[in-house]
Ligand SMILES: Cc1cc2nc3c(=O)[nH]c(=O)nc-3n(C[C@H](O)[C@H](O)[C@H](O)COP(=O)(O)O)c2cc1C
Ligand code: SF4
Ligand code: SF4
């Protein structure tokens with residue numbers, strides 16, 4: 099029943115994605131041409147109606163973000179594409195950037211047109227060096243074909259350029275204000291808001307930041323219309339979503355699904371998707387949306403994969419990552435590894451994240467190495483609750499999510515570790531090795 | 534008032550503010566104090582310590598928000614001391630304390646430390662997290678203050694002050710996460726930076742991470758008595774406080790927040806208020822004609838010698854860095870003697886003003902600090918007067934009114950004692966000076982004026 103969709107990635111890999119003629123043969127640039135015939139307001143209304151939620155992780159409604167930005171009377175405005183793709187287990191923007199660069203360029207150009215910006219930036223993670231070259235070639239080709247540069251599509255005064263900025267490996271630079279600081283050549287630490295980026299963004303000017311996949315989705319919305327886009331998904335979650343399956347699952351890779359059209363069980367076990375757990379092992383848990391997302395357990399497998407249904411189950415789409423773990427993994431030890439990530443990636447600016455994540459890591463390490471004390475589970479819960487409530491940016495605010503899910507569903511595992519026992523028998527305490 | 538006003542309540546008190554007012558400012562308006570660590574009046578909020586959190590209900594969002602950065606919104610209900618708020622603030626203090634060298638006894642800031650005060654207020658009395666701590670040696674290479682990274686809470690008040698107030702941008706955060714460090718970038722020592730030793734970073738440090746050497750060695754907060762006065766060193770006329778312990782000034786600090794209220798320079802902060810132990814002039818002196826060495830004498834002999842020479846082509850020259858009253862006194866002396874009067878800044882100006890005079894009465898008002906010519910310690914970048922004044926030996930007669938012996942008194946025939954900056958009452962640029970100490974001798978210029 100469950101099936102993969104072929105909308106966003108339609109034709110991906112079957113043609114040269116940097117070639118404008120080939121892209122147009124696949125239906126490319128129809129969206130931009132349609133937008134050129136519409137009023138700004140009609141374009142904004144269509145986006146609102148499509149119920150596109152940001153694909154970078156926070157799932158903020160794109161239509162709302164654009165409408166707020168449109169109202170700000172300050173010029174110039176900047177359009178930024180977040181291609182930092184730093185969330186572990188996330189590798190779907192890579193597909194678009196590599197195979198469909200012109201689609202991303204077209205989406206960004208639509209944003210430039212509607213929000214009256216002549217300047218786009220795309221911040222591509224440093225590890226995607228080869229893809230940066232591909233993307234630059236696509237930009238150059240679009241310029242040659244008159245789809246970037248001056249008087250685009252022959253429209254007087256429609257000027258727009260895109261510049262690639264390379265990231266340098268910091269996860270926190272995916273946070274939109276840290277990303278803008280990084281483009282400006284400052285230390286990649288998040289800014290305090292207010293002021294919001296829609297008013298005071300890049301070089302203190304109004305700035306739109308959206309994810310790669312969000313920009314690509316625009317081409318679907320303006321080619322097929324908002325109604326068709328909404329129908330690909332469900333109310334509240336329009337469109338398709340690129341899901342990245344990895345970990346202990348048979349068929350790892352990127353899958354396109356209609357939001358609200360598949361369950362987590364289908365995603366992990368259906369032969370059209372993950373195909374189940376290899377080597378005849380049992381599913382232990384799955385981590386959604388990268389390290390900053392929640393963890394799901396077998397008892398939640400029937401949850402439908404869309405923003406609202408997952409949210410109601412205490413889960414979330416996030417970046418679209420689904421990392422599957424089989425029976426041998428100790429949940430406490432896994433939480434420790436997640437916390438190691440946040441300790442390593444914290445920018446160090448604010449107290450709860452800079453010191454708090456370290457304290458949580460120390461607590462989890464004690465639990466995993468047989469130094470747990472009665473009450474540690476409560477201490478852990480208090481610390482992660484405060485850290486998420488107090489941190490200045492999304493990094494610290496979501497560092498708690500994985501642990502929170504585990505405490506809600508597998509609290510007994512933590513309590514066992516307080517007593518020096520590991521139910522999975524796999525953490526450092528039992529295995530005698532590791533941290 | 535064309536702006537639309539915003540209405541909210543803070544701890545049940547109704548408040549009306551213009552748009553873009555922070556919750557912190559709105560609370561202040563109705564007399565509610567919200568505790569802060571990284572916030573600094575006059576600078577954009579940093580939002581890094583997270584200690585100023587308040588609970589917000591109503592309006593568009595709900596939860597904990599930092600009062601220093603959050604803007605008021607219509608219909609907000611703010612609670613500054615709810616259980617949730619107190620729990621969160623306690624957690625922040627526990628974290629800071631867990632990464633802080635809690636050796637309060639040996640800390641210069643003991644008794645004047647924001648972290649200590651708040652821990653007491655919120656009942657955080659011990660370190661609840663045993664774990665890793667930041668560790669790096671004290672940098673004591675600045676001549677006037679030390680930096681102890683083990684005490685730093687990363688509030689960036691020093692960095693933002695140095696960047697946005699003094700415009701120097703010497704210190705900054707480096708590394709990231711738990712390894713984040715405040716200091717001179719690339720692990721350099723203070724000595725090798727371009728720091729001008731203005732001391733304003735030291736002023737704003739809420740804990741003992743940046744502390745003056747004098748603070749460390751000479752006093753603790755509860756031992757000193759402050760006297761509010763005005764620094765007469767330059768046109769800025771900084772509002773300052775002199776801290777006195779045991780009959781000696783031990784520190785000068787800005788009155789209020791650096792930048793917002795006053796911004797003393799390095800010379801003001803660290804040298805100008807000093808009164809030398811050795812070399813202080815406590816009685817009139819004359820040069821022994823046979824040995825050429827200054828020796829103490831009677832007021833009568835000294836004043837008579839000066840009065841005798843102040844005529845015809847003589848001049849009375851006074852340092853600009855003193856009270857209006859003292860300058861007026863020198864003008865009256867010049868008037869009574871019928872000679873010309875002049876004002877000078879450094880010794881270079883003094884030499885130009887002295888040119889052609891047969892006899893001189895010089896008031897060297899800022900000589901007491903001992904931070905003068907020749908001491909050019911090369912890296913503090915504090916103003917150093919290195920002009921050689923030995924040319925004044927050519928003048929027939931030189932009288933110097935001064936609080937201290939300097940290279941200028943080396944060319945003097947007569948020396949009259951004067952009070953130092955910390956010993957003066959008076960007016961400067963419309964602001965008041967108040968003596969923190971009494972002068973060790975009578976005022977030489979006042980005595981001279983009476984004699985004339
Ligand atoms: C620590 C952190 C890392 C992030 N990393 C990314 C990223 O790699 N890519 C991305 O698109 N969004 C990332 N985000 C989310 C962005 O801040 C921002 O919400 C997003 O780019 C907005 O685009 P969207 O609305 O289209 O999703 C990150 C957020 C945080 C707090
Ligand atoms: S939450 Fe973490 S990453 Fe975000 S500003 Fe604070 S220290 Fe930096
Ligand atoms: S003393 Fe002045 S110049 Fe030096 S670091 Fe501090 S604020 Fe900057």
Ligand code: SF4
Pocket residue numbers: 684685686687688689690691692715734737738739740742743
């Ligand atoms: S040295 Fe002082 S002012 Fe500077 S960051 Fe550390 S605690 Fe704050």
Ligand code: FES
Pocket residue numbers: 568569570571572579580581582583584585586599600601602
């Ligand atoms: S005083 Fe508001 S965050 Fe520090």
